[in-house]
Structures are given as C-alpha cells and as structure tokens.
C-alpha cells in the first residue's frame with residue numbers, strides 16, 4: 001500500500017489500521033468512458049486497486065497491482081477503455097457515472113498541445129498556451145488543472161501551474177499563492193501536495209515560487225492585484241530561463257470568488273488576464289460567466305497576438321459542494337502535511353525557541369465591517385489605513401502560521417507586500433512571562449531577522465504539536 005492521502009496518517013492511525021489493504025474487497029466493473037465517483041470523509045479510508053484494463057484519477061494513470069488509499073478526498077476514477085477495480089474500505093457515498101466531461105477535457109488538452117507544438121516550431125520565441133481557469137466555487141477548476149497537468153506531463157511537457165486560490169494551497173499552505181513547473185506524475189492519492197520538500201507528490205522541477213496573501217477572499221484584500229503582478233513577473237522570468245516550461249506554457253487555478261463579478265465587471269479576472277497575457281480563458285460551469293467574458297474579450301480582437309480565446313466547459317456532475325467543516329479539515333491537513341510530511345514521507349520539523357523581542361511580525365490590516373480601509377487620524381482627517389501594522393507577539397498569536405518573507409523588518413510596506421516567501425513557521429506556544437516563543441519550522445535553523453507576515457487566513461490551527 002502506498003501512503004494515506006495527503007493528509008497525515010498520524011492524525012487517524014486507528015482508522016487507517018482498521019482497514020488493511022487485504023481486507024474484504026469487491027470487484028467494480030467499469031465500462032468504457034465511465035467513472036467510479038467517491039466521497040470519503042476524514043474518518044474513513046477507501047482502497048482501490050486496478051485489477052485489469054486502464055484507469056486514471058484526474059488524468060493520472062493508476063499503476064497496475066498497486067493499492068491506493070484515500071481519506072478526506074472526493075474524486076473519480078475514469079476509464080477510457082473499460083477496467084476492473086478492487087474496491088475496499090468505507091466511503092460516505094460512491095456510484096458509477098456514465099456521463100462525464102472527460103472527452104471535452106481531452107479535446108482541450110489536444111488544443112493546448114497544438115499551441116505547444118507551435119511554440120516549439122517558433123524556436124521558443126512564442127510562449128506555449130497561457131491558460132486561466134475560472135468558475136464558481138466547487139465547479140471543478142482544481143480538478144481540471146490537475147487533469148490538464150497530468151495529460152501534459154504524460155506527453156513529456158513541463159507545464160507551470162500557478163495557484164491563485166487562497167482557499168487551498170498548492171505545494172504550500174492555504175493563504176499562499178504559488179507557482180511551480182511539473183515534470184513527473186502527479187501523486188495518485190494526494191494529488192497536489194502542500195509540502196515543498198516531500199518526494200513523490202507532484203514533483204516540481206525547481207522549488208515553487210510562493211507569495212503570501214493571508215486572507216480568504218481575493219476580492220477583500222488590497223494586495224491581491226499587486227501579488228498577481230509580482231507573480232506574473234516572476235513566472236515570466238522563470239519561463240524565459242526554462243525552455244521546456246516556456247513551450248508547455250502555464251495553467252492558472254483561481255478562486256471562485258473572482259468569478260462572481262460585480263454588475264458584470266470582473267476586475268480580478270481582467271487583471272490576471274492582462275498581467276499574465278492569458279490567451280486561453282476557460283469558464284467552467286456558468287453560462288453567464290461565459291457570456292459576460294466572451295463578450296468582453298471578443299471585443300478586443302484588433303491585435304491577434306493579444307486575442308483571448310474564451311471557452312466554455314460543463315461542470316462535471318461529480319463535483320461536490322464541500323461543507324465548511326470539510327474545508328477546515330482539508331486546510332488543517334494541508335498545514336499539518338507542510339510541517340510533518342505524509343505517512344510514507346514524514347518530515348521532521350525543527351523546533352526552536354526565540355525571544356519575543358527578536359520577532360518582527362506584521363499583521364495584514366483588514367477592512368472595517370463596512371468594507372472601508374479609511375480611518376480618522378489625530379487631526380480628524382480621513383486617511384487610508386496602512387497595508388500592514390507591526391504587532392507584538394503575545395498569547396493571542398499562539399497556533400498562528402507566519403510567513404517568513406524575503407523583506408527586512410525595516411523595509412517599506414510595499415517591499416513587504418511584494419516580497420516572496422521563504423517558508424512558513426508555526427507559533428507552537430508563547431510564554432509571556434518569560435518573553436519566549438516556541439516555533440516550529442519545516443527547515444532547521446534559518447534567520448528570523450526578516451519581516452514575518454500574519455493574516456487572518458489560514459486561521460490558527462490548534463494542536464499541531466501534540
């Protein structure tokens with residue numbers, strides 16, 4: 001058996017052990033072009049083994065005779081030509097679906113392949129496809145990104161994947177934005193990974209680029225657009241040095257919040273399209289979004305090199321609306337994995353004690369309940385609040401995740417905002433009397449003489465250290 005999914009084995013050893021791979025299984029026959037869909041909660045485990053035929057999970061092929069196990073996961077195992085699966089364990093629900101959008105996903109992949117071939121034919125002067133995926137919450141954006149990435153990697157491409165959704169991290173913790181080039185297969189059970197230093201999950205070619213956003217909703221913060229601009233510059237300059245990834249292009253995953261629009265205006269989407277020079281904009285699961293965006297971008301076809309193809313894909317019937325409880329468990333599992341690794345790839349985070357006075361923590365300033373960022377200064381004049389405010393480390397900071405930025409503690413607000421992230425630390429405990437703080441870091445050592453940034457997202461995680 002490989003590992004428990006994503007999501008740290010140590011949190012649920014009892015359940016994991018209660019379902020050994022050799023426990024009772026049943027055979028699930030799948031006809032061609034159908035998929036086996038499952039919902040597995042955090043307290044259950046499903047095991048799946050490919051008995052015969054071929055099958056894939058979000059584009060990644062299942063290896064024969066390998067038992068995969070899933071916990072805290074919703075997903076679907078699809079087969080193009082039919083297969084038999086050995087299914088065991090326990091699920092919230094499962095069923096076989098005959099209608100899937102996989103053919104349209106595969107067609108999209110082939111269209112992207114044409115653009116990649118065109119980039120190669122141009123001697124890499126042209127960049128490969130620059131794709132942005134938008135759609136409401138739970139419309140299947142991340143699953144489509146995984147599928148397109150897996151298909152591209154199977155064709156020996158090295159696409160870059162950019163995550164601009166703070167609800168879920170990619171190779172990092174929730175609340176971050178990240179980008180990484182992928183070259184080998186996406187790990188089956190976990191699928192995306194949150195740790196940047198474990199081995200087998202999606203294997204980035206280089207360390208991921210990470211920026212800290214620190215809020216739940218891209219539309220609520222003042223730093224979203226600047227971070228998109230920074231990320232676009234960083235991704236573009238990385239691609240200039242990396243031919244295979246430049247030819248393969250990139251795929252951007254976004255948050256459902258930016259697809260809501262305000263009176264037909266999609267400011268954040270337009271900003272991403274313009275900063276990343278997106279030329280393929282995929283709308284998932286919303287006729288209205290497709291209609292609004294195609295009207296907007298089709299009107300701009302004066303210069304063909306700047307044209308944006310807006311495509312519409314149907315939402316898969318398998319997409320599951322996830323409860324707030326489920327999402328919280330998912331975030332906590334991701335954070336736990338960032339520090340401790342996974343069942344078969346454990347990490348040993350280092351614990352260090354520091355003086356409270358040595359930490360330079362900046363809190364992201366949030367709007368007041370009316371959404372305003374203005375305040376009245378000592379002269380009664382209305383002024384804009386700063387982006388960050390320095391905060392003292394006290395007991396309220398216990399269980400918080402802090403971003404270690406590349407900015408110095410004396411740098412300006414803009415420098416702190418635009419700084420990339422070296423990694424994250426967890427505040428395990430604060431002893432106010434002794435003025436000491438115990439920190440957990442995925443990497444040993446490291447200087448704390450930088451600006452540490454904390455936001456309201458992700459929320460404090462209790463009990464990370466037992």
Ligand SMILES: Nc1ncnc2c1ncn2[C@@H]1O[C@H](COP(=O)(O)OP(=O)(O)OP(=O)(O)O)[C@@H](O)[C@H]1O
Pocket residue numbers: 037038073074075076135136137138139140141142143144165167168254255256316317318319320321322
């Ligand atoms: N075909 C399918 N069968 C079963 N489950 C699926 C299928 N497609 C997606 N899901 C599940 O549905 C949920 C929502 O999908 P996904 O995360 O891809 O959507 P999203 O649009 O990225 O969501 P959000 O923007 O809210 O993060 C996930 O738990 C995913 O694993």
